[in-house]
Amino acid sequence: MALLAVTASAFAPLASACPTVEQGFRRLASPDAEVAYRWEPAELKIGQFFTAEVVTCGTREQEPVREITIDATMPAHGHGMNYRPTATRTAPGHYRFTGLMLHMPGTWRVTIDVHQGGKRTRLTHEVILRP
Amino acid sequence: MRLALPGVAAALVLAGMAFAASSKRPVTFSAPERAAILAQGPWPAPQRPDPSNRYSGNADAIALGRRLFFDTRLSIEGRRSCATCHDPAKSFTDGKTRSFGRALLDRNAIALANLRLNRWFGWAGAADSLWAQSIHPIVDEKELGLTAEQVRERLASEPAFAAAYQHLFRSAVTDDDAERVLVNIAKALAAFQETIVTARTPFDDFRDAVERDDAQAMARYSRAAQRGLQIFVGKGNCSVCHFGPNFTSGEFEDAGVPHFAEKGRVDPGRYGGIAALLASPFNLLGPYNDDPAKAAGIPTRHVEQLHRNWGEFRVPSLRNVARTAPYMHNGSLATLKDVVRHYSELDEERLHGHTGARLIRPLRLTTQEAADLVAFLETLSANSGGK
Numbered sequence: 001m002a003l004l005a006v007t008a009s010a011f012a013p014l015a016s017a018c019p020t021v022e023q024g025f026r027r028l029a030s031p032d033a034e035v036a037y038r039w040e041p042a043e044l045k046i047g048q049f050f051t052a053e054v055v056t057c058g059t060r061e062q063e064p065v066r067e068i069t070i071d072a073t074m075p076a077h078g079h080g081m082n083y084r085p086t087a088t089r090t091a092p093g094h095y096r097f098t099g100l101m102l103h104m105p106g107t108w109r110v111t112i113d114v115h116q117g118g119k120r121t122r123l124t125h126e127v128i129l130r131p
Numbered sequence: 132m133r134l135a136l137p138g139v140a141a142a143l144v145l146a147g148m149a150f151a152a153s154s155k156r157p158v159t160f161s162a163p164e165r166a167a168i169l170a171q172g173p174w175p176a177p178q179r180p181d182p183s184n185r186y187s188g189n190a191d192a193i194a195l196g197r198r199l200f201f202d203t204r205l206s207i208e209g210r211r212s213c214a215t216c217h218d219p220a221k222s223f224t225d226g227k228t229r230s231f232g233r234a235l236l237d238r239n240a241i242a243l244a245n246l247r248l249n250r251w252f253g254w255a256g257a258a259d260s261l262w263a264q265s266i267h268p269i270v271d272e273k274e275l276g277l278t279a280e281q282v283r284e285r286l287a288s289e290p291a292f293a294a295a296y297q298h299l300f301r302s303a304v305t306d307d308d309a310e311r312v313l314v315n316i317a318k319a320l321a322a323f324q325e326t327i328v329t330a331r332t333p334f335d336d337f338r339d340a341v342e343r344d345d346a347q348a349m350a351r352y353s354r355a356a357q358r359g360l361q362i363f364v365g366k367g368n369c370s371v372c373h374f375g376p377n378f379t380s381g382e383f384e385d386a387g388v389p390h391f392a393e394k395g396r397v398d399p400g401r402y403g404g405i406a407a408l409l410a411s412p413f414n415l416l417g418p419y420n421d422d423p424a425k426a427a428g429i430p431t432r433h434v435e436q437l438h439r440n441w442g443e444f445r446v447p448s449l450r451n452v453a454r455t456a457p458y459m460h461n462g463s464l465a466t467l468k469d470v471v472r473h474y475s476e477l478d479e480e481r482l483h484g485h486t487g488a489r490l491i492r493p494l495r496l497t498t499q500e501a502a503d504l505v506a507f508l509e510t511l512s513a514n515s516g517g518k
Contacts, residue, residue, distance in 0.1 A: 046374070047250075047381060049429050077371075078489040082382055083433040099433030103382045104371055106490075131170035131374040 018057035025055070026125075033114040033121035034058025035068075046105055046129045052085070052097040054112060063117035070097045072110045072127075105131045158357035165341060167364035167374075172338040174331055174450075176376040178247040182422035183260050183415055186299065186318045187325060195295045196323030199316055204285050205269060207233070207276035213268065213320065216240040222454040223327060228462035232274035237392040239462035242455040244329045245448060246321075250381040250430055254444045254460040255404025259431045260420075262321035263413040266313055279309035286312065310412075314419045329450045330513035334360070337510075352510070359507025362500055367474070368490050369504075378449035378511065385442045386491060387473070387481040388459045400460070401443035405436040453512040467508050471501045 018036045019025040025036040033056070040051040056065045070087070073080040085097040102108050108127045113120060160168065186192035199205055200213045216230045217223040223243035230240040238254050246252070252264035268274040269282060277285070286292045286304045296304045300315050307315070333352060337360075340348035363369040372380050383401040392398040399406075408414055408431060415428035422428075444460040458464040464473055475496040482491065496504065 049433075076490060079439055082435065082437075083430065084435040085433065099429065101430075101433070103380050105374055106371065131167055131370060 019055055025053075027058075028112060028123035028125055029058060030121055030123060032119050033116055033123060035112055035114060035123060037112065037125075044102065044127055044129060046131060047101065047103055049083075049099060049101045052100055052110075053090075054095045054097065056093045056095075056114060056116065065093065065114060065116045067113075067115035067120075068095055069113045070100070070110070071113075072100065072102060072108050074102075074104060074106055074108050076106055077104065102127065102129055105129050156354075158354060158361060160341070160361065164361060164364050167370055168338055168341055168360065170374060171364075171370070171378065172335055172376050173342075174335045174338075174376050175328060176245075176248060178325070178328070181247065181260065181262075181321070181325070181427070182424070183420045183427045184262050184318045184321055185421040186315075186322050189299070189322055191295070191299045192319045192322035193326055194323075195292075195299055195316075196319035196321065198292075198295075199320055200323055204289065205275055205277065205282070207281070211275060213265075213275075216268075216274075217243045222451050224455050226456070228457050232268070232271070233276050234273045236273055237398050238460050239457060241447065242451060243324055244327045244451055245377055246327065247325050248377045248381075248448075251383075251404075251445060253404065255399070255401050255407070256383060256445055257404040257407035258411070258413070259408060259415045260321070260413075260427070261324055262314070262317040263411065263415075263419075265317040265320040265324070266413055269313070269317070279313040282316065283307070283309045283312040286316070314413065317413075332450070332513050333510040334507070353506060355503050355506035356510045357507075358500075359503035359505065362496070362504050363507055366500075367494055367496075367504060368492075369474075371490055372446045373449050379446045381446070383440065383443035383445055384491070385439070385482055386444070386459065387477050387479070388444075388461065388463060389481060390442045390444075390461075392461075397441075398460070399441060401445075402436060402438075402440035405434055405440060408434070409436075449508065449511050451512045453509045467505045468501070471496065471504050471508075475501055 018027065018034070019038075024038045024042060026038065027034065027036050029035075036055045036057055038053050040053065041048075044050055052070055054068065054070065056068065068087075070085060071080060081101060082103060083099050083101050085099040088096050088098075090096050106129060108129065110125045110127055112123045112125075114123065115121075181187035203209050203212045205212055211232065216225045216232065217240060218225055225240045227240065229238060230236045241254060246261050249261070250259075252258040252261060253267070258264035258267065269277055270279065283304055286296055293304050296312075296315070299319065300307070304312055333356070337349060337352035337356070340352070363373075372384055374380060390398045390400055411417075413419055415422075415425065415431050420428060453467060456466060458467070458470050459473075464470045474491075475494045477491065477493040479493065
């Protein structure tokens with residue numbers, strides 16, 4: 001399985017405050033990193049390209065984010081996406097990943113890796129797509 | 132031996148009775164199965180003009196494309212046309228294992244139908260638009276074998292084509308550079324091919340009956356096809372790749388079919404397709420894409436060539452499948468029964484080791500299950516059985 005790493009920004013400035021659920025964001029957190037994210041379009045569909053907006057925030061927000069990557073795999077199928085997303089930093093701590101696409105029904109595992117404060121932390125979220 | 136025979140005969144009779152009983156039993160679908168069945172339609176699916184082709188849906192382009200599709204002047208020796216390998220009488224295939232143009236080709240002639248629903252074209256997805264795909268056989272030395280300059284000369288030498296070209300493209304064929312002429316006629320060919328849409332099928336009637344909860348209409352669909360459908364969306368895992376109204380993900384999988392085109396030479400499949408796509412001046416990131424927003428080029432912008440793409444080929448639509456034998460990228464399976472047997476007895480060693488798709492595993496179907504799955508697949512063609 002190939003891991004498709006997408007580097008958004010090395011040596012990025014400090015992270016920022018977490019956007020809210022009202023703004024359409026959900027959170028993923030661990031003791032070492034926290035992000036808020038939302039999809040565009042909000043509802044993911046099989047075979048439809050989408051954008052991920054990711055904001056690093058929360059407990060470690062004062063530490064610089066050196067790198068942030070996003071990937072999606074389908075554990076039951078043993079491999080991931082057929083497409084490599086493109087990453088851009090839109091504001092300090094704000095990242096936009098375009099060109100994501102989940103091409104089969106089933107359970108997908110979206111991973112966001114945050115390299116912050118000398119640690120690389122993996123945050124995961126499962127997406128279930130039905131035909 | 133004699134003493135044993137009656138016992139064997141009795142066992143066979145009992146097995147036969149069990150089969151007869153199970154074959155008459157009504158098929159009931161769970162809620163997830165029902166949802167999966169509904170997701171395979173409705174049909175026909177809505178189709179929009181191709182934004183990358185300004186002539187998509189244009190009546191004049193369709194008429195010119197139709198004439199070009201059947202015209203043998205679009206081949207170097209003047210003996211072949213697009214229709215040679217994509218014969219309407221054979222559901223736009225040639226019925227051969229591997230096509231023969233000016234030489235034996237590596238792959239089976241893929242059926243041309245419902246093409247507006249495709250993201251990628253050809254078995255390896257070497258083209259990201261129907262018009263770009265239409266260029267390939269014209270200039271391929273093993274197929275129609277013309278150069279762009281020869282295409283322009285042939286159009287210019289035929290007054291009817293020259294007039295139609297000028298009327299549609301607003302310039303004389305002799306004034307346009309050869310590459311532009313090639314792209315223009317490919318766009319006309321694409322406009323015609325987009326009109327090839329398969330008709331509704333017995334499955335579509337059943338699917339709509341399920342949606343309406345119309346038991347009487349559902350009962351017109353054979354029990355064997357219903358059982359086969361249940362395998363298709365369940366145990367068989369078929370609908371994981373063959374989903375949606377067009378029965379395909381539109382993407383690529385390694386289905387465990389040997390990918391040697393000949394001894395010592397591998398067909399690279401999707402791996403080579405991506406390389407060809409990205410090298411092509413006709414891809415949707417190039418100057419011939421008519422869509423100012425370039426939205427149709429998003430897949431090409433983001434597609435990534437991976438090692439696992441070796442041995443992957445495009446998941447074909449199953450619409451009209453009973454009419455498009457033989458099957459797989461190299462036409463190596465002659466019948467639907469052979470295809471079902473392939474997936475039932477799949478040689479996992481053929482898959483690409485650890486990178487292979489784990490969802491593709493031998494199905495180990497019983498004889499009845501295999502027959503039922505074939506019965507279902509046969510209902511995906513218009514005017515097929517299943518009733």
